[in-house]
Amino acid sequence: MSTDTAARRKALAAALMARAGVWQQAAARTARLASARTDDATDAVRLADDYRLLAHDLARARALMPASRSREYLESAYARAHATLHHGAWRLGSTLLRLFSEEIPAAVRWLRPYIVWSTLIFILAALAGYALVHRYPDLIALFAGPDLIASVEKGKLWTEGLLNVVPSSVLSVQILANNIVVSLFAYCLGFLFGLGTLYILGLNGLMLGAIFAFTGEHGLAGALFNFVVAHGCVELSVMCLSGAAGAAVGEALVRPGSGGRLESFRAAALRSGTVLLACAALLVGAGLIEGFVSPDPRFPLATRVIVGVGYWCLMLALLSGRLLPRRARAAAATA
Amino acid sequence: MSEVVPDLLIDSVTGIEVSLPLAGPGARAYAYLIDWTLKVVLALSWYVVAAILYNGRLSLAAPLTSEGRWFGLVVLPPLAIYFLYHLVLELAMRGRTPGKRSVGIRVVTRDGGPPGPGALLVRNVFRLIDSLPAFYGVGLTLMVLTREGLRCGDMAAGTLLVYERTGADPELPQDAAQRLGTLDPSGAEIVADLLQRWPTLVPEARVGLARKVLQRYLGAAADLSDGDELTWRARLERLAGRGGP
Numbered sequence: 394m395s396t397d398t399a400a401r402r403k404a405l406a407a408a409l410m411a412r413a414g415v416w417q418q419a420a421a422r423t424a425r426l427a428s429a430r431t432d433d434a435t436d437a438v439r440l441a442d443d444y445r446l447l448a449h450d451l452a453r454a455r456a457l458m459p460a461s462r463s464r465e466y467l468e469s470a471y472a473r474a475h476a477t478l479h480h481g482a483w484r485l486g487s488t489l490l491r492l493f494s495e496e497i498p499a500a501v502r503w504l505r506p507y508i509v510w511s512t513l514i515f516i517l518a519a520l521a522g523y524a525l526v527h528r529y530p531d532l533i534a535l536f537a538g539p540d541l542i543a544s545v546e547k548g549k550l551w552t553e554g555l556l557n558v559v560p561s562s563v564l565s566v567q568i569l570a571n572n573i574v575v576s577l578f579a580y581c582l583g584f585l586f587g588l589g590t591l592y593i594l595g596l597n598g599l600m601l602g603a604i605f606a607f608t609g610e611h612g613l614a615g616a617l618f619n620f621v622v623a624h625g626c627v628e629l630s631v632m633c634l635s636g637a638a639g640a641a642v643g644e645a646l647v648r649p650g651s652g653g654r655l656e657s658f659r660a661a662a663l664r665s666g667t668v669l670l671a672c673a674a675l676l677v678g679a680g681l682i683e684g685f686v687s688p689d690p691r692f693p694l695a696t697r698v699i700v701g702v703g704y705w706c707l708m709l710a711l712l713s714g715r716l717l718p719r720r721a722r723a724a725a726a727t728a
Numbered sequence: 729m730s731e732v733v734p735d736l737l738i739d740s741v742t743g744i745e746v747s748l749p750l751a752g753p754g755a756r757a758y759a760y761l762i763d764w765t766l767k768v769v770l771a772l773s774w775y776v777v778a779a780i781l782y783n784g785r786l787s788l789a790a791p792l793t794s795e796g797r798w799f800g801l802v803v804l805p806p807l808a809i810y811f812l813y814h815l816v817l818e819l820a821m822r823g824r825t826p827g828k829r830s831v832g833i834r835v836v837t838r839d840g841g842p843p844g845p846g847a848l849l850v851r852n853v854f855r856l857i858d859s860l861p862a863f864y865g866v867g868l869t870l871m872v873l874t875r876e877g878l879r880c881g882d883m884a885a886g887t888l889l890v891y892e893r894t895g896a897d898p899e900l901p902q903d904a905a906q907r908l909g910t911l912d913p914s915g916a917e918i919v920a921d922l923l924q925r926w927p928t929l930v931p932e933a934r935v936g937l938a939r940k941v942l943q944r945y946l947g948a949a950a951d952l953s954d955g956d957e958l959t960w961r962a963r964l965e966r967l968a969g970r971g972g973p
Contacts, residue, residue, distance in 0.1 A: 406913045448742035458913035462921075468747055472840070475738065475746045480841035485819065492845050562796035566804060581856045584880065642884075655883060662884035666850035 406457045409450060413463070416450065419443035420470040427477040444478050447471040490717070492667060498714030500638075500667045507637035507644075507665075511594055515633050518598025525599075526606035536603040545608055550616045555688040562684065569680025572628060576635040576672050580642070580665075587643020594636040601629075623697040624683040626705040631672045631679070634712075638665035668712075675708055734875065736890055738840045746840055748890040751833040753871040756889055760864075762827030767813040771806035778802040815852045819845060823887075832892045840890075847885040854881030911968065915945050919968040923961070931957055938964050 426440055451471045454464040501508075526533050533542060544551040555564065575593065582589020608617045645661030646654060686692055686700055710716040738746040751759075779788045779802050791798050817825045822842040823835035835851070837843050843851070858867030858879045867879035876888060911919065922937055929937070938960040942950040951963060 403912075410913060410916070445742060448740065448744040452744045461914040462917045463913065471744070472746045472748055475740055476840055476842075479839070488845055496846060560796035560799075563799045566799065570807075577853050577856060581854055584854075584857055584884075659883060659886045662850055662854075663847060663886055666853065666884065667846035669853060670845065670849055 402457055405453070409453055409457060410463055412450060413466075416447065416467060416470055419447055419474065423470065423474045423477050427473065440474065440478060444471075444474045447474055492670065493711070494714050494717045496667050497671050498712060500664055501634075501671075501712045504634070504637045504641060504665055504668065507640045508633060511590075511636035511640055512633045514591065514594050515598040515629070515636065518595045519602035519605075522599035522602025522604075523606040524602075526603040527610070530607065530610060533603055533607045536600045537607065541604075542607075545611050545613060548611060548613070550608070550613050550620065552620050552688050553690075561688075564688070565680045565684025568683045569677050572631075572676045572680060573673050576631060576676060577669065579632065579635045580639040580669055583639030583642030583662075584646070585643070586646050587640055590636050590639030590643055593639075594632070597632055619694055619697065620687050622694070623686045623692070623700040623704075624679045626701040627675055627708050628679045628683070630705065630708060631675050634668060635672050638668050641665040671711055675711070678704060678707075736836070736838070736840065736876075736888055748836065748840060750876055751831075751889040751891055752877050753868065755831050755833055755891075756871065756877065757868070759825070759827040759831040759833055762830055763813065763825050764827075766826055767810055770813075771809045774809060775802060775806045778805070814855070815848060818843075818848045818852070823848075828889070829892075833889050834892055835887050836890050838886055838888065843885065843887050847887055851881040851885035851887050854879075854884050857881075911945060916968065919945075919964060923964060923968065926961060935960050942967060 422436065422440060422443060426437065447467060447470050451464070451467040454461065454467050458464055522536065526536070541551045559567075575597070579590050579593040582593060605614055605617060608614050641661045642658065642665060645657040649657035652660070682700060682704065686697065692700075707716070734750060736748040736750055738748070740746055776788060779790075780786060782798060782802055783789070790802075814825060818835060821829070828834055835843055835848070837847065855867075858864055858870070858881055860866050864879075867881070870879050870883075871877045874883075878888065882888060919941060922941060926934060934957050939952055942952065942963055945967060955963075
């Protein structure tokens with residue numbers, strides 16, 4: 394490098410470093426705007442100017458003094474200005490509102506074919522479980538524990554007197570925690586090319602069918618239906634929904650399309666994963682019903698059916714985005 | 729480092745791409761250990777305090793029969809703290825947790841922005857897979873094997889962990905421009921920084937650092953003869969201000 398060039402570079406670097414005060418002002422404004430909404434239009438417009446200024450100075454710093462702390466500072470200030478300008482301030486409330494009013498319904502619409510298939514698999518597995526235990530009653534040992542079998546063989550449903558042993562609140566939390574974990578696994582195991590999801594759907598279907606067949610053999614199918622109807626409508630629907638999300642992830646890995654396997658997996662997991670939030674929320678409600686309503690003999694069948702069907706309709710409203718008032722949906726769209 | 733773990737480069741309308749250094753498995757594991765310790769301490773503290781208050785004496789024993797209030801007040805909150813810690817804090821702190829914050833990393837999407845609730849949910853749900861068979865075996869293996877240091881949850885959610893560029897760090901030496909002289913920009917910054925911190929350093933460090941800086945920038949021409957602190961400071965001032973020994 395000639396002496397003239399070196400001197401010129403040094404002069405440019407000196408001129409650049411003399412602008413440190415401007416960078417600090419820009420960084421301070423960015424930090425202020427990143428954490429709060431502003432009503433001052435001039436302040437917001439200045440951020441755009443800051444962004445251009447920082448980009449300009451950073452380009453020069455990268456060329457003139459790549460190993461300097463000034464460049465590091467500029468990288469930092471520029472990245473923060475970029476994030477503030479492009480991603481805006483964080484509004485948790487409106488983000489969640491948009492999730493429930495737009496993103497989850499959109500994901501459910503996208504998942505429709507998967508929901509049909511996973512429901513079909515679940516029903517077929519339940520029928521298979523029913524047929525198996527109906528034909529070979531000893532096979533119930535594969536699907537149910539010895540206590541449950543002993544109780545049914547004595548002509549008593551295992552849920553009878555349950556509230557004498559465990560309070561409703563404890564029961565609810567145990568049930569909803571278990572259901573949420575099963576639901577999350579049904580989704581996650583789609584990672585194994587959909588086989589894990591298929592296993593969870595199949596196993597739960599088989600168990601349901603097998604237990605209905607076993608209780609039917611002992612004249613307790615009606616009592617079991619009585620127990621299940623209030624919470625089961627939503628619980629089983631959510632099982633199929635999370636299975637559908639897992640199946641979408643599995644299919645993205647099996648048939649990735651033109652974007653590549655990883656990209657396809659990412660898109661499917663992200664798109665279908667939002668429904669898990671709705672699944673978890675719905676399972677909390679189902680768990681509470683299963684803890685407080687289902688085992689309580691004071692509730693007649695009609696009440697249980699009303700609770701079950703009513704909660705199922707609520708689920709449909711939530712998943713279709715119609716649960717939120719129109720004003721809230723409009724606010725989410727604006728945000 | 730940049731060759732081992734690459735930067736995340738984000739296109740910008742200005743034509744100057746934004747560069748965010750990606751966090752490797754070491755930083756991620758360290759942040760996780762801090763978070764794990766925190767959530768265990770929080771959950772255990774809740775259990776101990778709530779159990780003592782519930783029992784009305786120094787005892788952590790659960791009641792003999794299952795009681796709803798015991799479960800709701802003593803057992804459930806620690807479980808919620810343990811299992812929802814990452815999801816809730818990442819949501820509330822825009823992709824950070826106390827552990828990540830102390831290591832200086834955060835979760836971002838591929839466009840550099842904070843991930844939404846859906847992405848954070850997916851990222852955390854996939855911990856079920858990443859934690860298999862034990863001690864985050866799947867997650868750690870994937871982190872080591874992938875170029876961007878991603879675990880399964882990151883792949884699914886389209887997220888990455890980057891080092892924070894907070895705007896306040898690194899600190900900018902105040903009057904480096906005036907100290908350029910014959911020094912290069914990073915040299916001017918070092919000298920400016922040293923002179924700025926001079927009053928806060930112990931005497932041995934002042935002399936030791938001044939000697940190193942003079943040696944580095946003046947080589948054989950440096951005057952390294954013994955002297956008191958004021959002499960060393962004057963030599964630094966000369967180097968920075970006039971660029972000569």
